[in-house]
Amino acid sequence: MFSIPHPGNFESLKIIVDEINKLRRINKKLRKESFEVYMGFPEFIGTGRATLYKPNFEDLAKQVAYTKKNNIRFEVVINASCIGGIHLTPKGISYINWIFSQLKNIGIDSVALSDPYLVDLAKNNGLDVNVSCIALVDSLDKAMFWDEKEVYAITLDSSINRHFDIIQEIKENVTCKLKILVNEACLYKCPMRIQHFNFFSHVNAQNIPALDDYYYNKCINLRIKKKELIIKSPFIRPEDLKHYKNLVDIFKISGRSHPIGWIKRVINAYLSERWDGNLMELLDCPRELEHFYYLDNRALDGAIEQWKSCNKLCSKCNFCKELAENALKVKG
Amino acid sequence: MKNKILNDREEIEKFFIKLLGREIFISEMDVFASKCSCVGIMLTVRGLFIDDVEIFKEKILNKLEDLAKSYNIGDDWIFIRVLPGSDDVINIGVRELCDICREEYKFKKPRPDLISLKI
Numbered sequence: 001m002f003s004i005p006h007p008g009n010f011e012s013l014k015i016i017v018d019e020i021n022k023l024r025r026i027n028k029k030l031r032k033e034s035f036e037v038y039m040g041f042p043e044f045i046g047t048g049r050a051t052l053y054k055p056n057f058e059d060l061a062k063q064v065a066y067t068k069k070n071n072i073r074f075e076v077v078i079n080a081s082c083i084g085g086i087h088l089t090p091k092g093i094s095y096i097n098w099i100f101s102q103l104k105n106i107g108i109d110s111v112a113l114s115d116p117y118l119v120d121l122a123k124n125n126g127l128d129v130n131v132s133c134i135a136l137v138d139s140l141d142k143a144m145f146w147d148e149k150e151v152y153a154i155t156l157d158s159s160i161n162r163h164f165d166i167i168q169e170i171k172e173n174v175t176c177k178l179k180i181l182v183n184e185a186c187l188y189k190c191p192m193r194i195q196h197f198n199f200f201s202h203v204n205a206q207n208i209p210a211l212d213d214y215y216y217n218k219c220i221n222l223r224i225k226k227k228e229l230i231i232k233s234p235f236i237r238p239e240d241l242k243h244y245k246n247l248v249d250i251f252k253i254s255g256r257s258h259p260i261g262w263i264k265r266v267i268n269a270y271l272s273e274r275w276d277g278n279l280m281e282l283l284d285c286p287r288e289l290e291h292f293y294y295l296d297n298r299a300l301d302g303a304i305e306q307w308k309s310c311n312k313l314c315s316k317c318n319f320c321k322e323l324a325e326n327a328l329k330v331k332g
Numbered sequence: 333m334k335n336k337i338l339n340d341r342e343e344i345e346k347f348f349i350k351l352l353g354r355e356i357f358i359s360e361m362d363v364f365a366s367k368c369s370c371v372g373i374m375l376t377v378r379g380l381f382i383d384d385v386e387i388f389k390e391k392i393l394n395k396l397e398d399l400a401k402s403y404n405i406g407d408d409w410i411f412i413r414v415l416p417g418s419d420d421v422i423n424i425g426v427r428e429l430c431d432i433c434r435e436e437y438k439f440k441k442p443r444p445d446l447i448s449l450k451i
Contacts, residue, residue: 009444042417053444054417259443261436281432291367331367 001249002271003075003179005256005263006037008053012260013037013063017070019264023271030271036073038112040256043099045087048079048114048134048197050257061106073109077256079132080201081114081194088117100125110152119149128152133181134197138163143170153177153250159189161234162307167247177249182241182270184254185233185283187219220286228324230293232314235283237297238269240304254284262287292331299327337363340399344375347395351388356380363403371405372427380421385412385449392424393450400426409437410450 004020006013016037024030040051041060055063060076067074078099086092096118103111104126111127113119114134122129130153131137131146138157146154154174158181160166171178186193196215203210223229236244241251253270255263266282269275275282279297280290306319314320341361348356360376373396385392393410400407406428413423429437440448 007444009441011439011441012444015439052416257443259436259446260439261442265435 001034001036001073001251002267003250003252004035004037004267005253005258006039007256007258007260007263008039008051008055010059010063010066012263013066015260016263016267017067017072019267020072020271021070023268027272033271034071034073036075036109036250037067038075038077038252038256041076041078041103043078043095045078045080045083045096045099045118047077048081048132048200049077050200052257057102057106060103060108064107068107074107075110075112075130076103076108077112077132078118079112079114079134081134081197082201083115084202087115093121096121097125100127103127112155116145116149119146119151123149130179131155133157133184136193137170139166140169140173143174147174147176151176153179155179155181155252156248158184158186158234161236162304162310163312164247164308167244171247178247179250179252180236180244180248181252181254182236182238183266183282183284185230185235186285187222187229188232188234190219192218216286220288223286223289224292227293227328228321230280230289230295230328231320231324233283235279237279237300237304238273238275238282239297239301241270241273243304243308258284258287294329294331296327296329299323336402337361340402341375344395344399348377348380351391352380352384354379363405366430368432369430370427370433372425373400373403373405375424377421377424380424381419382412382414382421382447383419385421385447389449396424396426400428407450408434409448411437411446411448414445414447416445 004016006016020035040047040049042051042054064074087096100122109128110130111122112130112132113122114132119129129151131151133155136157137143137154138160143154153176156178161180192215199215202208253266255266269282275297277297279295280293303323341358345356345358357378358375359378362374364374365371396410397407407426408429409427411425412421414420415422436442438451
C-alpha cells in the first residue's frame with residue numbers, strides 16, 4: 001500500500017485522486033495496489049508538521065466520502081509530540097473523546113497518533129490507530145508496546161530505515177502492519193528531532209507568534225557544512241522500494257505541506273519506482289536545498305546493498321562521505 | 333534602487349488604504365531572486381482579508397502587474413498567502429517562475445495557504 005500526503009483541501013484531494021487513478025490506468029502493477037491519503041487535523045492537539053489548512057467536519061466528511069468512492073483509505077493525523085498536559089484534564093478528555101467520536105461518525109479509516117493515552121481514547125471510540133513516526137519506534141521493545149494495544153499500523157522511526165536487522169526483528173514479532181517513510185530526509189538520528197516536533201506541535205495548535213524555526217535553520221546549515229549528512233539521511237529511493245517489500249506493508253510518502261505540483265511529481269516517481277535526475281527534488285525535508293545540490297539518483301544505484309549490511313559505525317567507514325563526493329554536486 | 337523600493341512600499345500601502353478605505357499595513361516589500369531562478373516581489377501585509385482581494389481583484393492585479401513591470405519582473409504568477417485557518421491575507425506575491433516552480437504552482441490553490449489570482 002502507498003500512503004499519500006494530502007494538504008487538506010478538497011481541490012488538492014481531487015488532484016491527488018486523479019493522479020492515482022491515472023497511474024492505475026497506465027500501470028498494470030498498480031491496479032492491484034491499495035492506497036490511502038493522510039492529512040493533518042490540527043485541533044488544540046496539534047500535529048507534528050506545519051498544517052496549512054484546517055477543514056471543518058462537514059468538509060472532512062465530503063472528502064472521506066469522495067476517497068471511499070475511489071477505493072482509497074483516509075487517515076487523519078493528530079500526532080503532536082507534546083500536548084502540554086491538557087489531554088489529561090477532565091475537559092481535555094471530554095473534548096478529545098468528542099473529536100474522536102466525530103471522526104468515527106464521519107468514517108475516517110484510521111487516525112495517526114503518537115501519544116499512548118490518545119491511542120487508548122481512540123481505540124475506545126472504535127477508531128483504528130496508526131502509531132505515528134513521532135512515537136519514534138526504533139526498537140522491538142517499543143514496537144511491542146504499541147502492538148499490544150492492537151493498533152492497525154506502526155510507522156517506524158525513519159532513523160531505522162537502513163537498519164534492516166531491526167526492521168526484520170520487529171516484522172517477525174508484531175501482528176500489526178508496518179509503515180515506513182520513504183522520502184522524509186531528516187538528519188540521521190537527529191539530535192533536535194524531539195524539540196522540533198514539540199515546536200511544531202504548539203505553534204500549529206496555539207498560533208504562537210514564533211520568530212523563527214531555529215531547528216530547521218540549524219538543519220540546513222549543518223547540511224551545507226557537511227554534505228555527507230544528506231546521503232546519511234535515511235531516505236529510500238523509488239528504485240529501492242523492492243528491498244523493503246517483504247519487510248513493511250505500507251510505503252508512506254512524506255510532504256503534506258508542499259505544493260500539490262510537488263506532491264504529484266513525488267507520487268509519480270514512487271509509484272513508478274523510478275526517478276532519473278536530481279533526487280533532492282523528491283525529498284520532503286529539507287526542500288530548500290534542492291536548488292543548491294544536485295544529487296544524481298543514478299549514482300546511488302546499488303548503494304543500498306552497502307546500507308543493508310552497514311553497522312552504522314561511521315567513524316570507521318567513509319562510504320557515505322565518499323558517495324557524497326561523487327554523487328552530490330553544488331549546482332552552478 | 334534603494335529609494336525606488338522605499339517609495340514603492342509606501343505607494344502600494346497608500347493604494348490599499350485608498351482602495352479599501354481603512355488602515356492596511358504593508359510592513360515590508362521584498363524584491364527577491366531565488367536559487368531556482370525565480371524572481372519576484374513579496375509584500376508582507378496586515379489588515380487585508382480574502383474578501384477584499386476577491387472584490388477588488390482586477391484593480392489589485394493591475395497594480396501588481398505595473399509594479400512588477402517597473403522592476404522588469406515577469407508576472408507569471410500573482411498570489412496571496414493566508415494565515416492557515418483564517419481569512420487573513422499575510423503575503424501578496426508576484427513571481428516570474430522557473431520551470432520547476434511553474435509545475436508546482438500552476439493550480440488555483442497550489443497549497444492550502446496559497447491562492448493564485450493569476451497563473
